[in-house]
Amino acid sequence: MRRSMLGRLAVAACSLSLLTAFAPAAVGADGGASAAGGSGRSYKKVGYFTQWGVYGRDFQVQDLDANGSAGKLTHINYAFGNVSAEGKCFTGNIPGEADAWADYARPLDAANSVDGVADTWDQPLAGNFNQLRELKAKHPGLKVLISLGGWSWSTHFSDAALTPASRKAFVESCIDLYIKGNLPQDGTRGGAGAAAGVFDGIDLDWEWPGSAGDTDTKYRPEDKRNFTELVKEFRTQLDAYARSQKKAEYELTAFVPTAPAKIDAGFDVRRIMRDLDFVNLQGYDFHVSGEPRTAQQSALYARGDFSVHGTVEAWQRRGAPAHKLVMGMPFYGQGWTGVSGGGDGLGQPATGPAPATWAAGYEDYKALKKLADSGAYQxxxxxxxxxxxxxxxxxxxxxxxxxxxxxxxxxxxEHGLGGAMFWSLDADTADGELMTAVDRGLRGR
Incomplete structure (x- = not known):
């Protein structure tokens, strides 16, 4: 899911490698979720906060509090943590590879701080991590997970997962950096335990074990077995550390694909679901703006094509319980220009990706809403x-x-799923229109 620093998001998650189509089939409900609230169920509401969104988009953690989204979310996935060529979690100020400045060094003034207090020059934790800590203090029960990998930063996952020794070392490094919060020293920032308590778990966003992802991402046939063992290693070490801290648990989740070929190449579904708290299903980028014809990118149903329903059915058919399936939803659109052929434009030839604010063919919902309201678009x-x-x-x-x-x-x-996930929170309107729609919908309102 990684889209680089200035929002190179159009190549996302499954991108042009979605080659196999399937028709929707019936899906049965699974009532495995715990009861909570007036709806009789508790649902996960998982939003991705992008590290780089604090720059051009000027979307700060404090905005989640101001627009009401923080009070509606159950989880924030922080995008992203990177994996080094040595198979370790790391951070630093390395263009295109890590941004410790955004993560924990950048000072925030009072107006952009969740607690309304400006950061001082000598506090060990600043930046997004400190703001997430403040947000959790203001909204007890909100959980924050570090999401590892993404589209651009899955490069070294296969190597990190290759052997029992490499998996053990990889997991140890991630827990040390993000769960124990032992950050590299960056001036007065960082140090042992500086980020302790910020993260409540780890989200694995390896795109994709056993099949092609980004151009420089390595993959092997044995990735499927190794991913299963990696999930088990994360579960084992997270549980052990939780016991040592007398904490109930640290959560472990994963972002997983739509395409049946990718599922079968990389995911031993029954085994990984035993160790994962839930998985976030790819529910978007079924078609992308680099393709020569316009198409839907996130249909709920689409006979003979990729769809949300088809994704749910594919995972359930392979043994995933419904209550551990969280549906991915896009807070952005895929766009084409030079569309010919008349009609409503769908399924027609196009000359290329549509011009947009951050990357051709990709636009935030808040900008698309303005187009819809302008009357220029139907x-x-x-x-x-x-x-x-x-x-x-x-x-x-x-x-x-x-x-x-x-x-x-x-x-x-209706189908007893675990909840909703959205990429990404910075694309919503200033008043959190999409977040509110999801929250109300899950409450049956």
């Missing part, structure tokens, strides 16, 4: 398929809006 809907798109006769954007999210949250409730 909103089209496939109500049966559960997806929407904008088209002005030349440019098309496929995206999820509150109406689509209501259908998807209804599906989650």
């Amino acid at each position: 909103v089209h809907r496939d109500r049966r398929g559960g997806h929407a798109w904008l088209f002005d006769g030349t440019t098309l954007w496929t995206y999820d809006d509150p109406q689509v999210l209501r259908a998807k949250t209804g599906y989650i409730r």
